[in-house]
Amino acid sequence: MLRRFNRVLLALAGLILLVVGGAVLAAGFDLGVPSWWPWSGSSDVLLSKTGRQRWRDEGWWWPTVIAVLGVILLLALWWLVAQFRRGRLAEVLVDTGDGEAAVVRGTALEHVLEADVATLEGVAKAQVSLRGRPTAPTARVRLLLEPYASPGKALTALTDEALRHARTSTGLASIPTEARLRAVKHHARRVT
Incomplete structure (x- = not known):
């Protein structure tokens, strides 16, 4: 089961990186991107200053960010420990x-x-x-x-x-x- 989970996890990570990287490359080389595309050209930034500061003053923002990062950290630690578990009977x-x-x-x-x-x-x-x-x-x-x-x-x-x-x-x-x-x-x- 762990081998299957690893393959699915790597496939999803690869797909996400491929899509995001392709989107950034397409916008960076000024290829004809559609109007709904998040980045429109080589002078466009990935995350604008207003986008970075939009949620900073909200009371729920930092606890949510910390909770999400904590869950990601716990899942990563679980995955790491699972890699070293013995599959064979001791x-x-x-x-x-x-x-x-x-x-x-x-x-x-x-x-x-x-x-x-x-x-x-x-x-x-x-x-x-x-x-x-x-x-x-x-x-x-x-x-x-x-x-x-x-x-x-x-x-x-x-x-x-x-x-x-x-x-x-x-x-x-x-x-x-x-x-x-x-x-x-x-x-x-x-x-x-």
Whole structure:
């Protein structure tokens, strides 16, 4: 979601800068701008002295300016903090059966699951990332399949072997998984 928000935010900022910059350039080069255009020529200023001082004596002006700038600052700080948040799960809570819970590092579980998946038939490489909550993790698995591998058999082996081992070892009832499959690039065999 953050990646999508970043793209939308950058697209809006770029569009606004493009429109404002184009308007200033069009007026600055005395291109035939319409009569409703805010700037009419190269001698026109962006904000006149009366425009700058129009609201200065109003009682609501400065509190409004400060409030708007404060909201913009808070949104910018939220966005900055969101950039450094980890997308991956740091730890997984494992029920030990005695009413207590053990903590397993998320990266350790990812590495074990990757090693387990990489041993499956037809899998050239595997990448696993855990997300979600410590009590209910979800997995994203990327499989790079050999040219001869069957995607259906690879998915069946993933769910029946590797994910079953992970569920058994962590004591979780289920680990919802999103699997993305891709084949190794290879050249066609020549028949002679």
